[in-house]
Each structure stands twice: as structure tokens, then as C-alpha cells.
Amino acid sequence: MNIKYIDLIHQSYYFPQEEFTLDGESLQFHGIPLLELVEQYGSPLKFTYLPKISDNINRANKWFEAAIKKNDYKGKYHYCYCTKSSHFEPVLNEALNNDIHIETSSAFDINIVQKLKKTGKIKDDTFVICNGFKRDQYITNIGRLINEGHQNCIPIIDNYEEIDLLSDEIKGDFKVGIRIASEEEPKFEFYTSRLGIGYKNIVPFYEDQIKNNDRVELKMLHFFINTGIRDNAYYWNELVKCLKVYVRLKKICPSLDSLNIGGGFPIKNSLAFEYDYEYMINEIVNQINITCQEAEVPVPHIFTEFGSFTVGESGGAIYEVLYQKQQNDREKWNMIDSSFITTLPDTWAISKRFIMLPINRWEDEYERVLLGGLTCDSDDYYNSEQNMNAIYLPKYRREKPLYIGFFNTGAYQESIGGYGGLQHCLIPHPKHILIDRDEKGNLVTTLFSEQQKAEDLLKILGYERD
Template identity: 80%
Template sequence: MNNKYIDLIDQSFHFPQDEFKLEDKTLHFHDLDLMKLVEDYGVPLKFTYLPQISNNIQRAKKWFADAFEKHQYKGQYNYCYCTKSSHFKHVLDEALSNDIHIETSSAFDIDIVKTLKKAGKITNKTYVLSNGFKRDQYISNIADLINEGHENCIPIIDNYEEIDLLSEAIEGKFKVGIRIASEEEPKFEFYTSRLGIGYKNIVPFYKNQIQNNKKVALKMLHFFINTGIRDNAYYWNELHKCLKVYTALKKICPSLDSLNIGGGFPIKNSLAFDFDYAYMVDEIVNQINLVCEEEGVEVPNIFTEFGSFTVGESGGAVYKILYQKQQNDREKWNMINSSFITTLPDTWAINKRFIMLPINRWNDSYERVLLGGLTCDSDDYYNSEQHVNAIYLPKYNKDKPLYIGFFNTGAYQESIGGFGGLQHCLIPTPKHILIQKDADGNLHTEVFAEQQKSENLLGLLGYHQENEKSSKAKELLNQEF
């Protein structure tokens, strides 16, 4: 009978896949022996496979290069990384090694930019696209960067006051972009994005605040929709509306030469994932070419801002099944030795699904289960896979430990979960491992962060302060006597 877990996978998907294969009956991820990782470092465990960041950047660059060549596109392509997806130094170092640019979203991002400049990771030629609603400190930091000579720092205007605020803070001339407040998909709770300026208001805004302002040059129009890049009528309709605004602006604004089509490339969330990236890039480039030709304007340089696509597929998390609880005749709960709410918060907050596979015991028979976390919160669970609406794992056996991995978790989870901070029910942050390749292609691992200890959490909660006060009081008391 074909009742082994490996049989289930073989019957359901094409397997092995580029990043997943079995060796010695255990799962390997990009040639990384995950059971050895478990044996060396223990679980729960998070890891970042840094080479995948460069792999995805180079894939995207090739798709655009091929499309530019095919359609004889006259503009340039610039790949930007959205730092908000993961601000970690090791992520930025790997991404920037591929000759890319970055997008920022808050004041402290600019401090990271300055640190990267001092380290020689970026230069004044690197584009720094500053998005987001800009409060005083963000405005001040952007102005400092531009005043220090970083002319390719381009603040993307989000509201009607930002031009005046930037003009006051910046000493000389500077370039800006304008973000379009795109219309959301019909199923959304609201009609128009809170970010940017509405389609109909952009040309009047340019005429009123930028056209006659000798300090400001409009360089870029920024387009982004919340659902990301998808091959559906909604995406193509919004892109065409954006292109109509771009061509109308270009006719009255010679300095406008760039179109930022945002980001939103999906990442693999299932073994059944199927998305034709090359086709989408080809068609986007083709549509921009056609509309600009129809309107008689030069094609823009194209910028993209890929965050999750850049870093998402580099991340993973490994847990151990501690125990199985059968709460009724139909539901079996496999309890992991960590928490989904704290380590994979998107599974709880937006019901996001990641690729989930066992690390070992693929030749054992399987069963349908639910996965539960350690917190006392009823929402700390993971109950369905994107492709089958159920979780199947090798049968629980207390004498045969089972380890499971969640993959492509590299974007947002640490920042949303509050890396190094307090966690729900004081569940500690897992140990974090970095994986890199040397010049010969050999894998090397190093510990980026150890698992949180109780002293870290007690300190954050103020208990060490109480101990310090108590100790000082005792010292004073002893001095008096």
C-alpha cells in the first residue's frame, strides 16, 4: 500500500523540486542537511539561507533584461530592495552585493543608509527611494542625507504638505517622486489606498506645487497596489490608469523620466506554486512600451521595489513535535516546541500559509493533524496547508521524534514578532542561524543570535531595575549602620 508520507507527496506534487530533495531519508533545503542542522544547533530554530537572496535578485534582473531586449526598450532597469521586509545587516549586505538600490519607509531607515555608506556598501549613486508618510524626524533625516550630497535620495511624496516641509529642510535643489493612491480591489474594505495622491489630483498637484518650484524636480511616478503583481484584469487596469497619468505628466514635465511599478511579486507558498514571472515582466514592459508609443512620449526608466520576493525565500523555521493530544474522535493536535504567534506571526495575523514539510520520517505512514503552539492563546495554531486544506504528517510516535520545517518565512516575521523583545506568554525567541556559501560553493553556518534567556525578558519587563533598587537600598542601609 502507498501509505507512506513520501507516497503522499509523490502523488500530489512534482518532487523533488529545485530547493527540496530527500537524501538519506531526510529533507534537504538548497543542499542544506536540515537534520544535521537540528543535531548541531537544536530546536526550535530559525535560519537564513543567504545565497537565495542573490539568486532571486539575479533572476529578476535577467527577466527584465530579456524583456528589454525583446521589446527594444530604451530605458534602464533598477532593482530596489524594500528594507522593511527585513532590516538585518546580513540581509542588506547580501542584497547590496548585487548592485541594487533600496527603498526606505521611516526615519530610522535613513540611519541604516548612513551606516551602510560609511561601510562602503552604498554610494551617492545608489538610489534611496524614501516612501511612507513623513513625520518631522523622517523629513529631517532625508534632508540631512541630501544635504550631505546624496542626490539620488528621492523622497516619494505621500501627501500635499511634504513638498513644503522638504523645501524648508533641504538646502539646494532636490528630486522627488509622487506616489499614486491606487484604487483597491473590489473585495477590499475601502476603495482607495491611504498612501499617495489620487489619480485625478496628481497633474493639478504637480502644476500647483512643483512645476514653478525652482528647488524641486519631479523625477518619478510611483505605482503600487496592495495585491501585488498578478495576471488579472484588476492589475492590468490599474497599470493602464497609471500609465495614462505618467504620459500626461511627461508631456508637461521634462524632468520626469522614471516609473516605479512597486513590488508584490509572489513567493512560493506551496509545492504546487506556479507563477510565470518571466511572462509577467515581459508583458509589463510591453504594455509600458505600447502606451508610451501611442502617446508619443519617451519610455521611462523602470524601478521595482521587491521586498518579500528578495528575502522571503531565504528564511525557514524548524520545530519539534513535543506531544500529541486527541481532543475528540476527529481532531489530533500535534504540539510544537514553540509558538506560531511569536515566531510566525503572519500565520496568526493574516492567515498566511508557508510551505510546511517534515524534516525526517518520510518513509513512515501519515495522519491528518492540527498544529498547536505553546502559548495559552486559542489562536496559536496552524491548521491547513494552502494546497490541500489539511495538514498531513508522519504519524506521531513518542519514541520516534518528528521535526517539521516551515519554509520561505524570511520576510517580515522577525520585525512583526519583535525580534529580541517581549513575546506572547514569554515564549523565547528561537536561536537564529545564518547559512552562507564560500567561493568554492561550500556551505558554512554561524549563530546570529542565541535563544532568548529569562534574564533578557525580565530586564525588558523592568524586574532587574527592581533588583538594582533593592540592592542599592541595602547598601545604603548597611552604610547607615
């Protein structure tokens, strides 16, 4: 009888996989011996495997390069990283080791851009695409960046006032894009995105505020789908509507030469994950090509804004199962040494799934369990609702510690969870480890931040002052 955890995995999935392998009965992630990581740094801990960031950037660049060649596409491709996915300096440094550009979403993003310009990570020809609803500080910071000579800073117009606000702040001429307010999927509580300007209003807006404005040059049409780039009728329908707007606008606006197909690629959230990235990219390039040829207008340069795809698969979190509570005859709760609400807030807020696997004891018998966090909040759990299938783990044994890992958690979790600040029920933020490779390919680990201490939280709360 197959009763070992490893037997269950082999029955359910193709295993090992590119990033997941075993060393004996211990899990490795991209060749990282995770149990050794726990033995060195303790639990709970978070880690970022920096080489995976460059790996995904290079994958996307190769896919677009192949699609452009296959479709004899005359425009160029530009990869942008959405800084809101992870603002951390080591993450930006790794991403900018590649030929990429930056997308910002708020005022303080520009301060990060200027810091990176001083270190030479962002060059004068790097595109800085400024999205978001822009008020005073954001407008001021964008104006400062452009006034200092960064001509490839392109504010994306989100509402009817922004042209005037930018004109007051910027000394000379400047370039802009316009964001389309896409229609949301039928399951949404509203019909149209609050961001951008409606399809029917794009051309009138251009004619009213930009066409005869000698200081403003329209360069980009920005198209964003909240649910990301997916092979379904909704996405293709919205893309066709976007391309119709682009064609109409291009015919009356010669300076328009770029299309930003914002909205990211999905990342792996299960060992059974399947997504044909190459097909989707080729079909997008093909659709743009065909539409422009039929309309007899030049094809645009293509920009993408990948956040989760860039950094999501670089991250992970490791916990220890502290105790098991048998709450009734059917439910066993494995209690972890941290909180899902604070360290993986997307599991709580939007029922997001991550790959979850044990770090050790793969040769042990398995059991069905629920996972609970340390807070006294009834929503601090991770179970089959998020995981799609029931959760099975090696059987709890008090005398044999069990560690579990959540993988591909590198996007948004720190910023949404309030990194370095207060945590729900004052559960401390865990240690964070950076993992890289040296020139010979050897693993190099660095402690990025210690686990929060009581003093850190008391200071925030005003109980301790400098």
C-alpha cells in the same frame, strides 16, 4: 498500499524540486542537511540561507534584461530592495553585493542607509527611494542625507504638505517622486489607498507645487498595488490608469523620466506553486512601451521594489513535535516547541501560507493532524485553513522525534513578531542561524542570535535593571 509519507508527496506533487530534495528519509533545503542543523543547534530554530537572496535578485535582473531586449525598450531597469521586509545587517549586506538600490519607509531606515554608506555598501549613485508618510524625524533624516551630498535620494511625495516640509529641511535643490493613491480591490474595506495622491489630483498637484518651484525637480511617478503584481483584471486595469497619468504628466514635465511599479512578486508558498514571472515582466514592459509610443512620449526608466521576493525564500523555521493531543475522535493536535503567533505571525494575522514539510521520517506512515503552538491563545495554530489542504505528517511516535520545517519565511516575520523583544505568553524567540557558502561552495553556518533567556525578558519588563 501507499501509506508512507513519501508516497503521499509523490502522489500529490512533482518531487524532488529545485530547492527540496531527500537524503535518505531526511529533507534537504538547497542542499542544506536540515536534520544535521537541528542536531547541531537544537530546536526551535530559525535560519537564513543568504545565497538565495542574490539568486532571486539575479533572476529578476535577467528577466527584465530579456524583456527590455525583446521589446526594444529604450529605458533602463533598476532593482530596489524594500528594507522593511528585513532590516538585518547580514541580509542588507548580501543584497547589496548585487547591483541594486534601496527603498525606505520610515525615519530610522535612513540611519541604516548612512551606516551602509560608511562601509561602502551603499554608493553615492545608489538610489534611495523614500516612501511612507513623512513627519518630523523622517523629514529631518532625509534632509540630512541629501544635504550630505546623496543626490540620488528621491523622497516620494505622499501628501500635500511634504514639499514644504522638505524645502525647509533641504538646503539646495532636490528631486522628488509622486505616489499614486491606487484604488484597492473590491474585497477591501475601503476604495482608495491611504498612501499617495489620487489619480485625478496628480497633475493639478504638480502644476500647483512643483512646476514653478525652481528648487524641486519631479523625476518619478510611483505606482503601488497592495496585493502585488498578479495576472488579473484588477492589476492590469490599475497599471493602464497609472500609465495614462504618466503620459499626461510627461507631456508637461520634461524632467519626469522614471516609473516605479511598486508592489512585489509572489513567492513560493506551496509545492504546487506556479507563477510565470517572465511572462508578467515581458507584458508589463510591453504595455509601458505601447502606451508611450501611442502617446509619442519617451518611455520611462523602470524601478521595482521587491521585498518578499528578495528575502522571503531565504528563510525557514524548524520545530519539534513535542506531544500529540487526541481532543476528540477526529482531531489530533501535534504540539510544537514554540508559537506560531510569535515566530510566524503572518500565519495568525493574515492566514498566510508557508511551505510546511517534515524534516525527517519520510518513510514512515502518515496521519492527518492539526498543529498547535505553546501559548494559551486559541488562535495559536496552523491548520488546513492556512494550508489550503489538510495537514499530513508522519505519525507521532514518542520514541521517534519528529521535526517539521516551514520554508520561505524570510520576509517580515521577525519585525512583525517583535524580534528581540517581548513575545506573547513570554515564549522566547528561538535561535537564529545564518547559512552561507564559502568560495568552494561549502556550507558555512553562523549563530546570529541565541534563544531568548528569562533574564532578557525580565529586563525588558523592568524586573532587572543595570
